[in-house]
Amino acid sequence: MATVCPMNERIRSFVLDKFPLARKRNLKDSDELLESGILDSLGVLDLVSYVEQEFLIGVADDELLPENFQTIDRIAAFVESKTKHII
Amino acid sequence: MTIFVRPVDHGSESQELLSILHANLPALPHERRFDWLYRNNPDGPAWSWFVCEGPGRVVGTTSLFPRSMWVGDKPKMCGQVGDFAIASSHRSLGPALLLQRATFWPVDQGALAFCYDCPPHPAGMSTFHRLGMRPNCRIDRYALPMRVDRIALEKLRVASAFPAAAGNLVLWLGRRWTSRRMAGSLEVSEHVGPFGEEFSHLDAVIKKPDVIRARRSAAVLNWRYREDPLQQYEVLTARSKGELKAFAVLRVTSEVVTIVDLFGTELHEATISLISAIVERFERTHQTVEAFLATGCESIGHFLKMSFRLRSEAAHVVAYAKPQGETSLFLQGRPIWAWNQVETRV
Numbered sequence: 001m002a003t004v005c006p007m008n009e010r011i012r013s014f015v016l017d018k019f020p021l022a023r024k025r026n027l028k029d030s031d032e033l034l035e036s037g038i039l040d041s042l043g044v045l046d047l048v049s050y051v052e053q054e055f056l057i058g059v060a061d062d063e064l065l066p067e068n069f070q071t072i073d074r075i076a077a078f079v080e081s082k083t084k085h086i087i
Numbered sequence: 088m089t090i091f092v093r094p095v096d097h098g099s100e101s102q103e104l105l106s107i108l109h110a111n112l113p114a115l116p117h118e119r120r121f122d123w124l125y126r127n128n129p130d131g132p133a134w135s136w137f138v139c140e141g142p143g144r145v146v147g148t149t150s151l152f153p154r155s156m157w158v159g160d161k162p163k164m165c166g167q168v169g170d171f172a173i174a175s176s177h178r179s180l181g182p183a184l185l186l187q188r189a190t191f192w193p194v195d196q197g198a199l200a201f202c203y204d205c206p207p208h209p210a211g212m213s214t215f216h217r218l219g220m221r222p223n224c225r226i227d228r229y230a231l232p233m234r235v236d237r238i239a240l241e242k243l244r245v246a247s248a249f250p251a252a253a254g255n256l257v258l259w260l261g262r263r264w265t266s267r268r269m270a271g272s273l274e275v276s277e278h279v280g281p282f283g284e285e286f287s288h289l290d291a292v293i294k295k296p297d298v299i300r301a302r303r304s305a306a307v308l309n310w311r312y313r314e315d316p317l318q319q320y321e322v323l324t325a326r327s328k329g330e331l332k333a334f335a336v337l338r339v340t341s342e343v344v345t346i347v348d349l350f351g352t353e354l355h356e357a358t359i360s361l362i363s364a365i366v367e368r369f370e371r372t373h374q375t376v377e378a379f380l381a382t383g384c385e386s387i388g389h390f391l392k393m394s395f396r397l398r399s400e401a402a403h404v405v406a407y408a409k410p411q412g413e414t415s416l417f418l419q420g421r422p423i424w425a426w427n428q429v430e431t432r433v
Binding site for chain 1: 088090175176177178179180181182183184185209210211212213214216217
């Protein structure tokens with residue numbers, strides 16, 4: 001039985017709620033968000049605002065890279081790596 | 088993987104530039120316009136940048152095309168951002184931000200007074216939101232319907248020609264009513280061949296301290312409208328006793344006539360005369376005349392009087408000037424952007 005990571009779940013809820021194309025597909029945490037067109041640059045902007053507010057982190061411009069925002073798994077890993085640094 | 092921006096050498100890297108443009112902006116025939124747009128612009132060659140992932144992989148590009156402008160009553164060289172293309176796998180905002188910032192470099196170096204971009208849709212504004220920049224003005228589409236044949240066919244789906252004929256008659260009567268009230272007095276004729284020095288003279292005499300607009304020297308007009316490898320234009324001039332007062336540049340497709348530019352002195356009189364002539368010329372063959380005008384520009388009132396109506400938002404203009412510089416202060420003073428479509432099209 002697959003375990004559901006709460007952080008993935010929160011990010012997934014936001015993506016499903018905000019982006020209609022994500023709702024039309026059976027979105028997996030490993031699905032490409034950028035190349036599939038689910039997220040465009042404006043969508044990334046919304047997503048960045050969301051993770052900054054929801055997880056109380058700051059995202060620098062040079063962190064807005066595909067490797068951090070390509071999939072829900074990667075976004076969750078990125079957020080986790082940022083929150084680890086918060087004391 | 089590290090992502091970075093570097094300048095493009097148009098001499099040795101044009102094929103790589105064309106490849107990334109083809110892959111991400113496939114609708115345009117980039118080869119056919121490359122020399123014209125990137126190398127032969129009388130205002131100067133373009134600047135271009137690649138955004139790269141690692142040492143060799145180009146994942147995006149953008150360019151800055153020089154545009155001579157009147158910034159108030161001073162002629163200045165500015166730049167328009169265009170051909171902004173990023174691979175779908177890299178539309179994560181970071182690469183776009185790097186490219187957008189690169190276009191500020193010639194401005195910060197003092198080579199340009201300001202640069203500007205004209206995002207046509209909200210997604211194009213995302214980098215500017217992130218950079219904390221707001222639009223300086225908005226460009227709207229205005230339209231004057233001349234015939235309803237296509238609408239009757241598409242919307243009503245009727246075989247009878249009666250609804251279209253009735254609609255066309257109503258529009259024709261409306262235009263006759265307008266033209267009776269608003270008769271233009273300038274002599275309008277088609278201008279064929281190159282633009283001469285009288286156009287440069289007209290450009291030089293029309294300058295206002297609170298207005299920004301593109302320069303319309305003969306050299307620029309010839310390059311833009313007579314040498315464009317992708318598009319042909321029709322030009323109408325309005326004269327008084329032979330003296331050039333204004334002109335309109337038209338792009339004509341099978342159904343729509345677009346007023347790409349309408350420029351001149353005595354703008355009220357000129358707009359009436361030129362639009363009346365355009366309508367007379369195309370009312371039997373074309374569905375609509377359209378124009379793209381910046382909010383707050385003087386021409387809007389004249390177009391509205393000629394029965395044009397606001398139809399939709401077409402683009403935003405976002406300008407960057409060196410902070411605290413002369414142009415930056417000018418832009419903060421909320422100048423009038425007297426812009427037609429010509430200023431927003433690369």
